[in-house]
Amino acid sequence: MVSIGYFLSSEEFGPRDLVKQARMAEQAGFERLWVSDHFHPWNHEQGNSPFVWSVIGALAEATSLPIATAVTCPTMRIHPVIIAQAAATAAVQLEGRFVLGVGSGEALNEHILGDHWPPAAVRLAMLEEAVEVIRALHRGGEVDYRGKYYRVENAQLFTLPDEPVPIYVSGFGPRSAALAGRIGDGFMSVMPESELVRRFRESGGGERPAQGGFKVCYAPSREQGIETAHRLWPNEQVPGELAQILPTPRHFEQASTLVTPEMVAEAVPCGPDPDAVAARVQSFVDAGYDHVHIQQIGPDQEAFFEFWANEVRPRVREAVPSGGA
Template sequence: MVEIGYKLACEEHGPQDLVCNARMAEESGFTFAMISDHYHPWTNRQGESPFVWGVLGGISQVTADLQLITGVTCPTMRIHPGIIAQAAATAGTMMPGRFILGLGSGENLNEHIFNSYWPPARVRIEMLEEAVEVIRTLWKGGMQSYYGTFYTLENAQIFTLPEQLPPIYIASEGPISASMAARVGDGFINPGTNAEETLIVFRDSGGADKPAYIEVSVCWAETEEEGQTTAYEQWPIPANTGELNRLLPTPAHYEQLAKMATPEDVAKHVVCGPDAEAHIKKIEEKIRMGFDHVCIHQIGHQQREFMEFYRNEVLPHFQE
C-alpha cells in the first residue's frame, strides 16, 4: 500500500513551527514525515535552518504514531558519523519503532563550512558508505574502534541504544549511489531528480523488496498564479538542473541562479494551486514509477490550509 507523507522543511520554518506542523500532519492523516537537515537554507528568503536533532526531540513529544525520517542527513563532513550514530540512537529511543535515519552524500551549501575541499561525487559516495559502516559498528553496542580510509574511532561506545535500531535509508540521484543504496541501505530516497532511472538501478542492484521514498514539491494556494509566485519566490530550486544543487556554496549563489529562471520554469516541476486532480495526478505518476512512499513538500507558509486541503480532497483518494 502506498503511504503519503509530509515534508518538514527546516529551510522555511523555525523549530516551534516545525513541531506544530508535525503534530498537524499526524492529525491530518499523513503517515510519515521527512525532515531536512541543513546548516544553511537554499536562499536567504527561506530564512531558517534549525538544528534537526533538537527539533526531532520536540516532535517526539507531540506525536504518537507519525513515522519520522531525516530527509536527509549527511554524516560525512560537517558532523562525524560517530555523532550521527549517537544522535540517531537517541531519536530511536525517543520514538520507538518510528524513526528512520535517512542519509545522503550532501551538498556543498551545507558541508563545506568546516572543510576547504569539496570532494567529487564518487569520493563523497565512498565516504557515505564508510560512514554507514561506522554507524552500524557503533550500533552493535560495547566499546568499538574503527580505522577506515576516511574515519577513525578510538574506544567509542554508545550507551543509549534503542531496543529496535533505526533502519538506514540512502538518498540517491544517480546510478552509483543507487547501487550503493541497495547494497548497504534498508531503503531508498529520491529527492525528485532522475527518479525513475535511479529507482530501476536500486531495484536491479538488490533493493527489490526495500521501501522507496520520493519527494514531491507542491504549492497549494487559492489560485494557480498565486502558487506559482510563491513557489518561485520561496523555493526556486526545482528549476536548477544537473549538478548545481550539489556544488554552489552559499545561499547568495542560489539567489543569483534564481534570477535566471522564471515562475513558469519552477511551475514545470511544482504543482501549483487548488486543483485536487492535479495534485493526485502528480502523486500517481510517482506511484507508477514504483515508489511506495510519496512525501509532499508544501512550499510557503500556508501549511494549515494545505493540510486541510489534503485531508479533505487528496488523501481520501489514496486511502480508498
C-alpha cells in the first residue's frame, strides 16, 4: 500500500503560497506533505527561502495531512537542541502528524555562520550525534549531554507530544542509507534506487517506512515544461558531490551552465503526458518505497493539481493501491 504525497518547495515559493498549495494538494487527493528546509534557494531564479518552522505552524491550521521536513540539517546552522524544541512543537500543533526528516546538509545552507564545512564522514557522525540529542530531549526530563560535537546542559522540553517525534534520515549513497537503517525511524531519498532501500532495510531499517520524492513540470507542451524546469531547477543535474559543497546560489548558477535542457528533459517528466508522471511514481514503487512525493516545478500550480486529480491520479491508483500513514 503506497501513499502519494506532495512536495512543497520552500526554494520556489513564499509562506503564503506554500499554505495555499497544501490546501490544493489535499483537495486534489494527495495524502501527505513534504516541505523543504533551506536558508538559501539553489539559485536566484527560484527566489525564496522562508523559515520552515513558521510555515509548518501555518500548515498545521490549513491541512489535516501528515507533514515531514525534507529535510532539516540539525548539525550546524541550528543546534540540535533547538531543532528538538521546534520538532516537538510542530508535532503538538499537528497532533502527531509530524515527521522530522533529517540529513547531513549542504554548504549552501549550513556554512553561513562561518563554520568550517566538514567532509562527508564527519557530517554523518555529527548527524548521528545530533539525532541522539534530539531523541534524549523528546523522551522528556532534564538532559545533560557530552559528545564529540555537541554539549547540552540542563535542557528540558516542556511542550512535548504524546509520543516522541519520528525521525527519518535521508540518504543519497550507501553510507547514509546504512546510517538511516541504524538510527532512523524511516528513510528518505530522491533517488528511485532499490539498492539504497535495500541497504536501509538490511542495516536495521527492516519494515520501517521509506519515503521518496521527485520533480515534474506539467505544462501545455513538453517544450514549455522543459524550458521552465531548466530555468528554475538546472541544479538538479549538477553532478557528484557539488550539491553538498558549493557555498552560494551564485556558485550553483555557475555550475548549472553545464546543464543542458536535454539533461533536464531526461531527468524530469515535462509537459502534459500523465503516463510519464505515473511511470516515475511506479519507478519509486518498484524500488521499494512506501511513500512517494511529487513536486510541480513553476508557478502553474493550479493547473498541475487539476492535471493530477483528473489524469494522473486515476492511472497511479489503478497500478498502485492507496496507502495509509
